[in-house]
Amino acid sequence: MPDPDGPVLADSVTRLGPDAAGRVVVSGSHGGTYATWLACRSGCRAVILHDAGVGLDEAGIGGLAWLERLGLAAAAVDHASAPIGQAERMLDRGRISHANAQAAACGLRPGMPCREAARRLAAAPERHGPCPEVAEARDVLHLPAARRPLVLIDSASLVRPEDEGAVIVTGSHGALFGTDPRNALKVDARLALFNDAGGGPGTGRLAPLEQRGIAAATVAANSARIGDARSSWQDGVVSAANRPARDLGARPGLPASDLVARFLDM
Incomplete structure (x- = not known):
């Protein structure tokens, strides 16, 4: 049974529902812009995604900076520590590789266990206001x-x-x-x-x-x-x-x- 005081787990950020509002989300999706837009649209307090190997032009974490400009705390799990697409395994085994300014202000650092990071992000300030639209890609x-x-x-x-x-x-x-x-x-x-x-x-x-x-x-x-x-x-x-x-x-x-x-x- 999900922990009502723990993070919302979603193997794909496309599957987030109303329960994500005001909560910390741990999702198996990559940290690119489209995925982070979906996280923002859910109304979550903060989100931890997967760095997807970071990749070309650091696209695997590109959405973290986008969320930083919107004032939403976001971080990514190292692809070598937990598999992408598996939120529960990210929470259990993942280690943080990148964090934006709001997440860093909550104490997130590279190497921190994902579970500890999610706990700290529960203190992140909640963002209010509409999320900018991203055109259907x-x-x-x-x-x-x-x-x-x-x-x-x-x-x-x-x-x-x-x-x-x-x-x-x-x-x-x-x-x-x-x-x-x-x-x-x-x-x-x-x-x-x-x-x-x-x-x-x-x-x-x-x-x-x-x-x-x-x-x-x-x-x-x-x-x-x-x-x-x-x-x-x-x-x-x-x-x-x-x-x-x-x-x-x-x-x-x-x-x-x-x-x-x-x-x-x-």
């Missing part, structure tokens, strides 16, 4: 000569039923959040591309998607900005791929743009 491209659409979504939560059979490039991490394999992707894509969030658990969606016959791959976190689908497409370098993707040419080191082009033509 979704674009559907119909490229010349392509046989199927290219769907660019900064969060896999933005998948729609009409994306069935498309090439879907996300800015989301490739870890399976929670334990339900259906969380891997809401539709059957021709190809699904994710960010590996520093490797390891960051490729966890690939196996369940393989079981559904869906080609899927990840790009290395240091090659593309997590939370930015266009960066995954244009900058990303493949780090891992499941069998359906490998059978059609996916391999580590391949530019993601080349892989996407192959699947758009199929």
Whole structure:
């Protein structure tokens, strides 16, 4: 049973509900801008996210500074200390790697256990007022000569039923959040591309998607900005791929743009 005095746990920040208002949240989502916007919108007092390997342009913690400007305490857990997408394991095993000014004022420091950090953040001042809007990070491209659409979504939560059979490039991490394999992707894509969030658990969606016959791959976190689908497409370098993707040419080191082009033509 959840501790009413403890933090709200959410394997994905997209799953936060009304109970997050005024509370400390520990979420398995990365610390990029879109995820932190969702945290802000929940009305939480403070939030601890995952640093996703930090990655290109420090995108894995980019939202911490954005929340700092809004006056909301935020921190990130070191990807080497706990898996992304698993809030309970972050709380039990995670160690803080980064904290914004408001979180640091509550005593958070690198190396601090996540549970202790969450306890301290309960004293963070509550933020009031509206959260600035962030435009829906979704674009559907119909490229010349392509046989199927290219769907660019900064969060896999933005998948729609009409994306069935498309090439879907996300800015989301490739870890399976929670334990339900259906969380891997809401539709059957021709190809699904994710960010590996520093490797390891960051490729966890690939196996369940393989079981559904869906080609899927990840790009290395240091090659593309997590939370930015266009960066995954244009900058990303493949780090891992499941069998359906490998059978059609996916391999580590391949530019993601080349892989996407192959699947758009199929």
